[in-house]
Amino acid sequence: MSQTPRALTLAPADRIKVARPRASRRRARRESATAWAFISPSVIVILGLSIVPVIWSLLLSFRADDLVTPGRWVGLDNYRALAQDPNFHTAVGNTLLYAALYVPLSLVGGLALALALNRRIKFIGIYRTLIFIPFVVSAAAQGVLFSFILDPEFGVANSLLHKLGISPQGFLSDPGQALYLLVIISLWSGVGFCVIVYLAALQDVPPELVESARLDGAGRWMVLRHITLPTLTPVTVFLLLWQLIAALQVFDLVYVTTKGGPLGSTTVIVYFVWEQAFQMFTAGYGASAAYVLALALLLAGAVLHLYRRSHNRTEGVAR
Numbered sequence: 001m002s003q004t005p006r007a008l009t010l011a012p013a014d015r016i017k018v019a020r021p022r023a024s025r026r027r028a029r030r031e032s033a034t035a036w037a038f039i040s041p042s043v044i045v046i047l048g049l050s051i052v053p054v055i056w057s058l059l060l061s062f063r064a065d066d067l068v069t070p071g072r073w074v075g076l077d078n079y080r081a082l083a084q085d086p087n088f089h090t091a092v093g094n095t096l097l098y099a100a101l102y103v104p105l106s107l108v109g110g111l112a113l114a115l116a117l118n119r120r121i122k123f124i125g126i127y128r129t130l131i132f133i134p135f136v137v138s139a140a141a142q143g144v145l146f147s148f149i150l151d152p153e154f155g156v157a158n159s160l161l162h163k164l165g166i167s168p169q170g171f172l173s174d175p176g177q178a179l180y181l182l183v184i185i186s187l188w189s190g191v192g193f194c195v196i197v198y199l200a201a202l203q204d205v206p207p208e209l210v211e212s213a214r215l216d217g218a219g220r221w222m223v224l225r226h227i228t229l230p231t232l233t234p235v236t237v238f239l240l241l242w243q244l245i246a247a248l249q250v251f252d253l254v255y256v257t258t259k260g261g262p263l264g265s266t267t268v269i270v271y272f273v274w275e276q277a278f279q280m281f282t283a284g285y286g287a288s289a290a291y292v293l294a295l296a297l298l299l300a301g302a303v304l305h306l307y308r309r310s311h312n313r314t315e316g317v318a319r
Helices: 012-060 077-083 086-117 124-136 139-149 156-163 178-202 207-215 220-231 233-248 252-257 269-278 283-318
Strands: none
Touching (some): 012 283, 086 233, 139 178, 178 252, 220 233, 233 283
16 A cells, blocks of 8 residues: 655654744845945045046056047157156155154154153153144145245245354255255154154053063163163154155145256156146156055055064064
């Protein structure tokens, strides 16, 4: 006598077990959709204002384009022309000189002021605030302020020099002084950032190591050299990269004060890019110069990253 198979049925407990993963997957999909709905405006802004312009400018660097009339594809001709352009060589030299002066001076000055301000003295909060205030002043405002102070005819600086019996100086109108004065103006504001970062890092220096070193007879210089500075190494690498990027991208201070003059003595790479794109209307040529700068920044970041990794590896082996 044959028996017909019965349909398989699940117990209520088994149905609940099957339904739970399905419900959790639906909940996860709803949460994911909600999350994308919240972050999609930011994603669109990032794509529209950063990634798309980067790709567009890269393509523009291979074209002869004035952003008005139809351009044409020229391949690597813009980059070959840069290699032979004396104005671009001057801009590169000015930028490297500016960075070579600004970066180490800002780090050394910031560390020195941070060590001086890392004490429990009266009105220490006011001193720290006064050091940091110039950093929050825009470069345009700094340029306007120092343009009045350093004006060769009516500026305060030449008035003080006259009272001291010193002949008037050209300052920002002198090709031999202009770039160095821009470095000094930048230090007036840039050192404050280094001071704040170093002050925060000095709080992480182990006080027990400092006390034990002093009990062993170490002076201030020995403590600074063998305890404080090694502890500050990661922060110093960060500040070195930060200040280097800021130095290689300086533009607004130059634009407000000297506009690349006199005689091209303060023309830096970013100002050269702006000049080629919006004054000479050779946007493709300017874009190629911008990508040379971007490549330099990437190389600088990669070198510092490799140095930090090797330093951390060496420390790990030593421990």
